[in-house]
Amino acid sequence: MEANPILMAKITVSVVIGGFIVLLMLLYNLLVLKPKLQRQDPEMVKKISLCTSLSPGKPSYLSKDRGPLLGQGILSSNGPIWAHQRKIIAPELYTDKVKVVKQRTEASYEKDLLQMVHEGAKSCNDYYGLSTDSSRDKFIVDNCKNIYFAGHETTAITATWSLMLLAAHPEWQARARAEVLEVCGDSPPDANMLRNMKTLTMVIQETLRLYPPAAFVIRAALEDITFKDIMISKGMNIQIPVPILQQQCDLWGPDAHKFNPERFAHGIVGACKTPQAYMPFGVGPHVCAGQHFAMTELKVISTLILSKFCFSLSPGYQHSPAFRLVIVPEHGVTLRVRTA
Numbered sequence: 001m002e003a004n005p006i007l008m009a010k011i012t013v014s015v016v017i018g019g020f021i022v023l024l025m026l027l028y029n030l031l032v033l034k035p036k037l038q039r040q041d042p043e044m045v046k047k048i049s050l051c052t053s054l055s056p057g058k059p060s061y062l063s064k065d066r067g068p069l070l071g072q073g074i075l076s077s078n079g080p081i082w083a084h085q086r087k088i089i090a091p092e093l094y095t096d097k098v099k100v101v102k103q104r105t106e107a108s109y110e111k112d113l114l115q116m117v118h119e120g121a122k123s124c125n126d127y128y129g130l131s132t133d134s135s136r137d138k139f140i141v142d143n144c145k146n147i148y149f150a151g152h153e154t155t156a157i158t159a160t161w162s163l164m165l166l167a168a169h170p171e172w173q174a175r176a177r178a179e180v181l182e183v184c185g186d187s188p189p190d191a192n193m194l195r196n197m198k199t200l201t202m203v204i205q206e207t208l209r210l211y212p213p214a215a216f217v218i219r220a221a222l223e224d225i226t227f228k229d230i231m232i233s234k235g236m237n238i239q240i241p242v243p244i245l246q247q248q249c250d251l252w253g254p255d256a257h258k259f260n261p262e263r264f265a266h267g268i269v270g271a272c273k274t275p276q277a278y279m280p281f282g283v284g285p286h287v288c289a290g291q292h293f294a295m296t297e298l299k300v301i302s303t304l305i306l307s308k309f310c311f312s313l314s315p316g317y318q319h320s321p322a323f324r325l326v327i328v329p330e331h332g333v334t335l336r337v338r339t340a
């Protein structure tokens with residue numbers, strides 16, 4: 001049988017077009033979607049958590065795509081500029097500093113965080129071309145925006161989720177209130193009292209397990225780096241989905257999706273088979289600089305509310321956690337409140 005030349009030509013054209021489309025799809029995958037490797041392995045997370053090298057650093061898209069929000073502040077920078085920022089900011093958020101804020105405002109002998117950032121902008125001229133007034137101003141503005149973004153929304157949202165959970169679990173609300181009244185009596189909470197709030201700490205830890213405001217811990221390989229058996233080439237991004245990790249039944253037990261602060265009765269080590277899988281404040285050298293400050297704020301807010309009010313969920317509350325840079329209750333949290 002002789003080949004039909006028209007049919008052959010049609011077949012050739014469609015093979016060429018088909019091949020071209022496949023090639024385009026491959027290129028799209030490679031250049032736009034970028035290849036992804038997904039690995040579900042707590043041991044891998046443990047290795048990343050315990051890594052003290054600065055090579056898993058912050059991805060460049062943080063300062064590019066989110067430039068207007070983050071600029072080149074501590075949340076998005078790497079290398080010596082990050083180290084300089086961390087050195088200025090982190091010590092200002094240590095628990096001891098938080099404790100002396102009251103004395104400090106009265107005596108004004110110690111510098112505050114803004115003054116430290118201001119001085120930090122002046123003292124790093126040599127490193128990063130911060131030699132002009134505008135680049136120094138940018139250093140100050142970027143870091144103020146970073147501290148505001150890192151510190152405000154995260155803590156406010158955690159307080160909100162925590163009130164929602166206590167409203168939905170009256171038995172835990174009663175336990176937490178009893179503790180507050182026992183430890184504080186009629187006085188406002190001080191640092192020692194806050195340290196003794198075991199139940200409240202467990203409630204906040206469990207809130208941060210179920211609703212960690214930061215949905216991902218993100219890193220970029222700044223050089224080739226190997227975790228367990230996988231070599232991650234320079235430039236690749238690493239994302240750890242925190243809420244998924246923190247609710248895995250094989251790590252946390254069959255009630256992993258339930259609110260059960262009791263699991264933290266013996267600390268994080270007692271709560272999870274792989275304690276490194278608990279990371280609401282991130283991991284490694286970039287771990288949240290304000291975590292102790294945040295815990296203090298959360299305990300103070302909860303103590304003041306619990307000591308004065310009882311609350312339950314309003315029938316209008318719609319449960320809908322949504323990802324808006326941080327994990328928020330999409331429709332807010334509406335509570336019914338009465339004096340305790």
Ligand code: HEM
Pocket residue numbers: 074075086089093146147150151152154155158212213214217218279280281282283284285286287288289290291293294
């Ligand atoms: C519940 C409240 C908070 C949560 C859940 C939280 C969580 C986080 C997370 C997940 C990171 C990224 C860590 C990583 O990449 O490994 C981070 C970084 C950071 N947080 Fe927080 N944060 C909270 C409150 C605060 C507060 C109150 C402050 C300061 C006032 C603060 C300051 C920072 C700073 C400066 C960084 C950047 C650290 C660095 O890259 O060196 N955070 N936080």
